[in-house]
Amino acid sequence: xxxxxxxxxxxxxxxxxxxxxxxxxxxxxxxxxxxxxxxxxxxxxxxxxxxxxxxxxxxxxxxxxxxxxxxxxxxxxxxxxxxxxxxxxxxxxxxxxxxxxxxxxxxxxxxxxxxxxxxxxxxxxxxxxxxxxxxxxxxxxxxxxxxxxxxxxxxxxxxxxxxxxxxxxxxxxxxxxxxxxxxxxxxxxxxxxxxxxxxxxxxxxxxxxxxxxxxxxxxxxxxxxxxxxxxxxxxxxxxxxxxxxxxxxxxxxxx
Ligand code: HEC
Numbered sequence: 609x610x611x612x613x614x615x616x617x618x619x620x621x622x623x624x625x626x627x628x629x630x631x632x633x634x635x636x637x638x639x640x641x642x643x644x645x646x647x648x649x650x651x652x653x654x655x656x657x658x659x660x661x662x663x664x665x666x667x668x669x670x671x672x673x674x675x676x677x678x679x680x681x682x683x684x685x686x687x688x689x690x691x692x693x694x695x696x697x698x699x700x701x702x703x704x705x706x707x708x709x710x711x712x713x714x715x716x717x718x719x720x721x722x723x724x725x726x727x728x729x730x731x732x733x734x735x736x737x738x739x740x741x742x743x744x745x746x747x748x749x750x751x752x753x754x755x756x757x758x759x760x761x762x763x764x765x766x767x768x769x770x771x772x773x774x775x776x777x778x779x780x781x782x783x784x785x786x787x788x789x790x791x792x793x794x795x796x797x798x799x800x801x802x803x804x805x806x807x808x809x810x811x812x813x814x815x816x817x818x819x820x821x822x823x824x825x826x827x828x829x830x831x832x833x834x835x836x837x838x839x840x841x842x843x844x845x846x847x848x849x850x851x852x853x854x855x856x857x858x859x860x861x862x863x
Contacts, residue, residue, distance in 0.1 A: 663711030695747035706767045716767035723759040797855040803863045809843035813850045819857035
C-alpha cells in the first residue's frame with residue numbers, strides 16, 4: 609500500500625458522507641449549513657488501499673451506497689432557488705459554490721462571518737440573534753441579517769475542505785467515548801525531553817515514569833520519592849513542575 613492511498617480514500621469517503629447527509633435533509637436546506645449533520649450509515653470496511661480519485665466514490669460501495677453517493681453529490685452541487693425553499697436568509701445557493709477546490713467538498717476562498725459575545729470567560733453564540741453564523745444574503749431586503757451590536761467577537765472563517773469529515777462522522781459516538789475512557793490513564797507515550805533554563809527555580813516532581821530518567825549533563829540531584837518517582841530541586845526551588853504517566857524515557861537538558 610503506498611502512502612498516497614489511505615489519504616485519497618479519506619478524502620473520497622468524506623465527500624460520500626457529506627453528500628449522503630445533504631441528500632437525507634429536506635429540500636429547503638439553507639446553504640449556510642446551520643442544521644446538525646445527520647448520522648451517516650456506516651460503511652462496511654472501506655477498502656483503505658483503494659486507488660480512488662479525489663471526489664470519486666469509494667471503491668467497493670454497494671449499489672445502494674453508490675446511488676446514495678450520487679444523489680448526495682447532486683444535492684451538494686445543486687443550485688437552490690427561493691422557489692425551491694432557499695431563504696429567507698442564506699450564504700450561497702449551493703454547497704459546492706464554496707466547497708469547490710479542487711473538486712466538490714473541497715476548500716474555497718469564500719469566507720463566512722461568525723459572531724458572538726464573550727464576557728467573564730463565557731462565550732455566548734447569540735443564537736437568538738442568528739449567531740454564531742451570519743447569513744450574509746437574503747431573498748428580500750427586510751430579512752437581511754447583520755452582526756448585532758451585542759457581539760464583541762466577530763471573525764471571518766475561510767472555507768475548509770470537508771474531506772475526512774465523513775469518515776469521522778461514521779464512527780459511532782459511543783466508540784469515541786469508549787476510546788477516550790480507555791486511553792485516559794496512558795499519559796504520554798514516547799520520549800519526553802525537558803529543557804531547563806539555567807536560571808529556573810522550581811521543584812521538579814516526576815512519578816509513574818515507565819522508562820529511564822536521563823540526566824544529560826544537567827547534574828541534577830534526583831531524590832526518590834515514596835510514590836516510586838523522583839523529585840529534584842532546580843536552583844533555589846519554587847513552584848512545582850509535575851510530570852507523570854510517561855510511557856518512555858524522560859531526558860533532562862540544560863539550555
Ligand atoms: C458561503 C460559503 C459556504 C457555503 C455555501 C457552504 N459552506 Fe460549509 N463551510 C464554509 C466555511 C467558511 C466553513 C468553515 C466555518 C468555520 O470555520 O467556522 C465551512 C465549514 C463546513 C463544515 C465543517 C464544519 C465543522 O464543524 O468543521 C461542513 C461539514 C460544511 N461546511 C458543510 C457544508 C454543506 C453540507 C453545505 C451546503 C448545505 C455548505 N457547507 C455550504 C463555507 C460554506
